[in-house]
Amino acid sequence: MEYLQSYHCLLCYLLLALRDPALCAKEITVSPANPVVKVGDAVTLICETTCTQGKPHWMILDESDVTQNTTKNRSYLHIAAVHPNHEGKYTCTAEKCRKQKKETIQLRVYSFPVPVLSTVPENPVSGQPFKVKCTLTNVYHGDYDTVEMLLSHLERLETEHSKNCNDDRFCDHTWSSKDQMGTSKTDYQCETNLTIGPNSFTEKARLAIYFQGDAGDDYNDPRSTAMSPEQMETQTSEPVSTEGKGQAVEASSSTTTAMVALGSTVGFLSILCFLVRLIKRSKRKSPSSGPENHPDGC
Structure with missing residues (x-):
């Protein structure tokens, strides 16, 4: 068809040269x-x-x-x-x-939807391997048209491609990356391109990944609150300052000892006084040659 149009234009120029433009339209x-x-x-x-x-x-x-x-x-x-x-x-x-x-x-x-990015497993764990998938569903195009994909994270990633089509020529495409690794929030991008003759169509998708176990994520990771054996050892073996506390304990012990000694002395004096009284009462009842009123020594 393009060749015929070229020849038609060439013929028009020749006819115009002959001053018969009506035949060129x-x-x-x-x-x-x-x-x-x-x-x-x-x-x-x-x-x-x-x-x-x-x-x-x-x-x-x-x-x-x-x-x-x-x-x-x-x-x-x-x-x-x-x-x-x-x-x-x-x-x-x-x-x-x-x-x-x-x-x-x-x-x-043609049919060319926006790609969908996902991870396997769905919730990657910090420091553990995972894969990124870029999926196109219900893609329709001619036999000679081409579909390309670029999966990137800082640089282009190597991927494996799988394709599944139904009887109506609608196809699902999946590109899967090799094992990835991460510890903090990161981004992946999938760019797909469909070429139909001189026409080109591009769709993009971006995925932000938050890792379980990352200190900045929203996951309730028990490892962020649990104590490691080293931490426990550090806490139990850490010296504790006793400055001033020993003096207080020593003072408290001295006070207690003094109180016990005082109590013992008072008790001994009370018993001694009681015995003196008994002896004096017994003397009053017996005949005496001296005066009857003597001062009480207690």
Whole structure:
């Protein structure tokens, strides 16, 4: 088709040189020239003719979900929600044109969602290996189109690719990294690219990973609160300052000893006084040659 257009332009220049520009104009034109439409989106194909009596018309096989509106020199073909069955060639005709009778375009359909990043295991643990996966689901494109992916963390990572397609040619793609390792918050990015002829589509995703066991995360990691044997040994073997406490203990012991001694002395004196009283009472009852009133020594 590109070669034919080149030859057509060359012929036009030659005809213009012969001062006959009317023969150079295309009698039927369609737009867009190379429609590439995403699944689910709407598209309108326009056919226009310069033929005075040639009314344009789109040739379609199934008109169940396609609407066509035609004016004097234009025809609009509208598809509200494109799906893979709409992919193919569409031809517009204008039978009463002198030279050009039809114009054909190729409608391309694709599905290219945003990638999803995930980790295995789902919650990586600080200092333990994990893998990062980039997944594309329900991808649809032609046989000669290409899908590429770039998984990066500071630099490009090596990945393994797996692909699974159903009968409708919708495919799931998964790229998985080799074992990774981390101890603090880190970011991974997945960039996917779909190339359809001269068209290129890019989708990106980013994933921030927080590790269990990281001092700055929100996980309740028992290792952050438990004591290691070294910590326990350090705490039990750490010398404790006793300055001032020994003096207090010594003073307390002296006071206690003095109180015990005082109590013993008082008790001894009380017993001695009681014995003296008994002896004196017994003397009063016995005959005495001296005076009866003697002072009590106690």
